[in-house]
Structures are given as structure tokens and as C-alpha cells.
Amino acid sequence: xxNLKNTLVGYATxxxxxxxxxxxxxxxxxxxxxLFLTIHIVDMAWFYWAPDMFEEALRLYRSWPFLIGExxxxxxxxxxxxxxxxxxxxxxxxxxxWAIAAERNAVRWTLVGSxxxxxxxxxxxxxxxxxxxxxxxxxxxxxxxx
Amino acid sequence: MATREVxxxxxxxxxxxxxxxxSAILLIPLVFGHVLMQDVLVGVYQMDxxxxxxxxxxxxxxxxxxALLGFAFxxxxxxxxxxxxxxxxNPKVFRVVSIVLFIFWLAITIYGGVALVMATQAxxxxx
Numbered sequence: 674x675x676n677l678k679n680t681l682v683g684y685a686t687x688x689x690x691x692x693x694x695x696x697x698x699x700x701x702x703x704x705x706x707x708l709f710l711t712i713h714i715v716d717m718a719w720f721y722w723a724p725d726m727f728e729e730a731l732r733l734y735r736s737w738p739f740l741i742g743e744x745x746x747x748x749x750x751x752x753x754x755x756x757x758x759x760x761x762x763x764x765x766x767x768x769x770x771w772a773i774a775a776e777r778n779a780v781r782w783t784l785v786g787s788x789x790x791x792x793x794x795x796x797x798x799x800x801x802x803x804x805x806x807x808x809x810x811x812x813x814x815x816x817x818x819x
Numbered sequence: 820m821a822t823r824e825v826x827x828x829x830x831x832x833x834x835x836x837x838x839x840x841x842s843a844i845l846l847i848p849l850v851f852g853h854v855l856m857q858d859v860l861v862g863v864y865q866m867d868x869x870x871x872x873x874x875x876x877x878x879x880x881x882x883x884x885x886a887l888l889g890f891a892f893x894x895x896x897x898x899x900x901x902x903x904x905x906x907x908x909n910p911k912v913f914r915v916v917s918i919v920l921f922i923f924w925l926a927i928t929i930y931g932g933v934a935l936v937m938a939t940q941a942x943x944x945x946x
Contacts, residue, residue, distance in 0.1 A: 680905050700902055707895035714892060714931040720871055721934035727868065734863045743863070747854050754851060757843045794859045801862035 691780035692773070699756050702749035709746050740802050744795045751794075752787040759783050835897055842890045849887050875939045888931050896924040 687693050716730035733739060759779055763770045770779060827833065857866075874880050900920050907913045 676906055676908050703895070703898050704902065707899055710891060710895050711927060714888065714927055717871075718931045718934035720868065721938040722930075724868065731863065731866060739863075743858060747858055750850055750854050754847045758847060761840055761844060794855070797859050798862065801864050805862075805864035 691777040695756055695780045695783065699753060702753040702756075705749045706746065706753060709742075735805070737802075740798065744798055747794055747798075748787065748791045751790045752783070755786050755790075756780075756783050839894060839897055839901075842894045845886075846890055846894060849883070850891060853883075853887060872938075875935070881935065881939050884935055885932070888928060888935065892924060892928055892931075896920055 684697060689696070716727065719727035719730060734743070763776075763779070770776065857863075861870075875884070900917060903916055904913065907916060
């Protein structure tokens, strides 16, 4: 148990600013994406193994809680991808950019890039949901949310 | 600055680390493309069994999905293993955790992979 506590205290109290936050965000977005990916592989496999459950899963994905989750998920995917690319490029082609000031700058640009991809994507996903709720109200009432 | 080449012998961990990096570079176009198409442009509200069947009847998307399954899930499970390495310092325990994760990865990959291939075969047979 002390391993768990020591590591978590280290994660929380290390004062590396941008480099530290991007490390934490990289792990968090990676784990979140893996959680969804595992569920997603299983429910898509139901297309073959259990067609009834496949339809049920699609219905669930159309609910508001899952829409919020999906919008969070694509931020996680964008950030994890761009941040991973930053780490790989700096490692392979520009190790001098690991210097603290350059890294802090690169981390900020990583976040800006993720938001540039995420904001229009999130807006489009929300508008799909709004269109669906206008065109087919039964879709939402069937879920028992409204 | 003077540099010199150092030969490092390849072991399992070196290969796993390289897999993480090379799969990551491939995953950026694969996953970003998948997310943009399925979540952003098409959206879950237009998806049903017919959409998935139509999508899987294309050899391109079948290959695309197999590549996604193979690269993304292996990358994810190995990533989880690297996160757990921070928390589990006992090598014996870590070895057991690694084996459990490997079995988990293999089981889910087979479950999804069989569905992907069989669904496509079934669809092609019915054409």
C-alpha cells in the first residue's frame, strides 16, 4: 500500500509545472481512452456475437451521459495523440528541446492544438445530438432520460 | 558535443518500448481518422446494424478496423502496464500482473478480431 501512497503523493506534489501537468494528462487521457476502447471492442464485437445486445449498446451510446463521455473522449484522443507525437519528435529529432523553457512552450502549443481540433469537433457532435433530438423525439424518450 | 554509439542488446522491454512508439506514430492517422469519421462527421445517431454491415463490406474498412484493433489495443494495454509499473515495485508481482494483462489483451483481441472477420465473411456470403 505504501507504494500506492508514495506514487500518488509524488504525482500530486512534484512541482514541474507544464511538463508535470502534461505527464499527468497524458496518463489520464491514455487510461480513459483504454477504458472506452475495451468497452468499444466488446460492444462492436456483439455485432457478430450478439446482435440484440449490439443494438442495445448503440441505443445507450445515443444517450446524453454517453454524449458527454464521447465529447470528453475525443479530447482525450486528440491530446494524447498530439502530446505523444510531441514527445516522439523531440526524442528522435530535437533532444535539445527537452530544455525546460522549450518544453513548457511546446506543452502549451500541444494544448492549443488539441483545443483547435476539439472545439469544432465537440460543436459538431452536439449539433448532431440536437438534430437527432428534434427529428426523432422518441429516441430520447425511449431512453427514459426525458 | 562528442557523441558515441552505444550498442544496447534487445530484450523484451526494449521491443515493447519500440512497439509503443512505432504503433503510436501509425495510430495518429488511424485513430484521428476513425474519430473524425465515426464520431464527428457521421455521428452515433446515424449508426445502426445496416451502417456497420455496409462499412464492413468494404475491404478497405475491414483492413482499417483490423489495424486499429491490433495496434490501438496493444498500445493501450502496454500503456496500462507502464502506468502500473509506477505502483508495483515488486518484480514478482509485476510479472504476474504482466501475464494477466497479456491474457486480457489476447482474449479481447481474439473476441473482437473473430467478430470483425466473421461479420465481414457473413456479409459477403449473403451478397
